[in-house]
Amino acid sequence: MAVFLTVALLATACPLLAFDMGQSTRCVAIPNQMNICKDVGYSEMRLPNFLGHSNLEGEVVPRSEDWKPLLQTGCHPQAQAFLCSLIAPVCLDTFFQPCRSLCVAVRDSCAPVLACQGHLWPEALDCDRFPAEEDMCLSPHAKFNDLAKVLPKPACQACPSLEEAPAMKTVLDAIFHHDFAVTAKLHRLRHPTGEPEFEIDGRVEFIRQGPLLPYDTRHLLQQWFLINLSCASGLVRPGRSQLYVLTGSAQPDGALALTLVFPWHRKDANIAGAIRKWKRHRC
Ligand SMILES: *[C@@H]1O[C@H](CO)[C@@H](O)[C@H](O)[C@H]1NC(C)=O
Secondary structure, X not given: OHHHHHHHHHHHHOOOOOOOOOOOOEEEEOOOOOHHHHOOOOOEEEEOOOOOOOOHHHHHHHHHHOOXXXXXXXXXXXXXXXXXXXXXXXXXXXXXXXOHHHHHHHHHHHHHHHHHOOOOOOHHHOHHHOOOOOOOEEOOOHHHHHXXXXXXXXXXXXXXXXXXXXXXXXXXXXXXXXOEEEEEEEEEOOOOOOOOOEEEEEEEEEEEOOOOOXXXXXXHHHHHHHHOHHHHHHHOOEOOOEEEEEEEEXXXXXXXXXXXXXXXXXXXXXXXXXXXXXXHHHO
């Protein structure tokens, strides 16, 4: 009865609401297999969800997997909350949608990443569909948005070139002519089963720090490798982790682009020599 009343009220109060709420709804536990929304902060979801899906095993759970590659990039701190509020809406007495402002914030950060992965921002997530007034909807955290504007972030870009066994001068030039250079151990899982396929093992060491932040760089590189998986797969072989020197520059919009990638094998003296020379030159 309560549900029916809410639906009736909402239908009169929000005639522009794009979702079809003219059907009865039910609450179910968020299934364990629905990884992306399992830890979203509530345990029961409403069916059908805001995308109109009502078949839990056949539709809702499998479709939720589509979002994993995007969410794993960490494209926006509230991307998970936003998506889950649509695909696994919290089970309250009222329908609780994301606010338009949250949709816009997530879309602005994540649509370019989604485009890099070969998908358009879906029409079902058109931000104009969501309530413009800030009450009774899931709103953006101002601090996240402010932070997102100042932190360097990875972006979709042409794939950097991989140079095996480079000459000392090549590496030295690369460090010299780019804003930053780091060493990082990259690990590509042989059989990823749900977790991100690429990881950064251990610490990222700065050769040239440039615009990079000490505490953020590992995370930033990890995100970079998850944005374009086919590019990353061409750079890193699956199996044991491998040390690399990565150089890149900040773009005018603040995004970071990687330009050159050098695998650093243990017996490769040229890279060590180049780093030594660079450090001596700087003092
Ligand atoms: C992603 O990487 C692939 C492989 O290098 C490349 O062909 C493609 O252009 C990249 N995608 C984008 C959108 O830059």
